[in-house]
């Protein structure tokens with residue numbers, strides 16, 4: 001009898017222990033969260049199956065999630081491991097260096113999803129074009145986004161003809177956009193937000209034209225429909241990206 005009681009106590013204790021552990025796991029928010037983190041990354045097959053139009057749609061929907069404060073929770077370490085042996089990004093984004101334009105977050109993208117080339121004033125030179133040719137012709141991205149942003153300091157400095165160290169030469173790449181806006185009807189100064197925005201948009205268009213001229217490789221990819229080049233404008237006040245025509 002005594003032996004049986006001991007066995008019964010042991011069994012009951014074990015059951016409580018198991019229930020205790022299970023409950024603990026269920027109520028642990030970190031463990032529950034881990035189950036919903038996105039671990040998926042772009043693969044060669046996924047990249048090949050996406051059309052430029054679908055990629056643009058993905059970027060627009062990602063930006064909508066950013067604007068609505070609804071970014072995809074990601075298991076970044078799982079994505080790091082999953083992309084160690086290769087990358088198959090869907091797009092190249094050429095952006096300003098402005099710290100208020102966090103490109104991956106702006107489009108709700110994770111590890112291995114997009115190439116990002118950044119330079120103050122988002123213009124192209126030999127190096128940015130070489131990087132973009134690599135991203136498209138070699139690594140298979142099918143969309144190039146040139147993204148300017150509201151109140152761009154580099155564009156303002158080009159308007160104000162700032163002369164300072166290496167900044168002077170850099171601004172000369174943005175000046176054509178100031179010239180393109182010469183017929184702007186209104187106050188042509190950095191005090192006028194609308195005017196600055198107009199120059200920013202002209203700078204995006206100028207960058208795209210420059211890309212077509214100086215990269216026969218990208219121009220051909222675009223002609224063949226293998227790559228789509230899109231201009232975009234990021235609003236610092238809302239986080240919203242507007243694609244330009």
Ligand SMILES: [Zn+2]
Nearest residue numbers: 096098152153
């Ligand atoms: Zn800027």
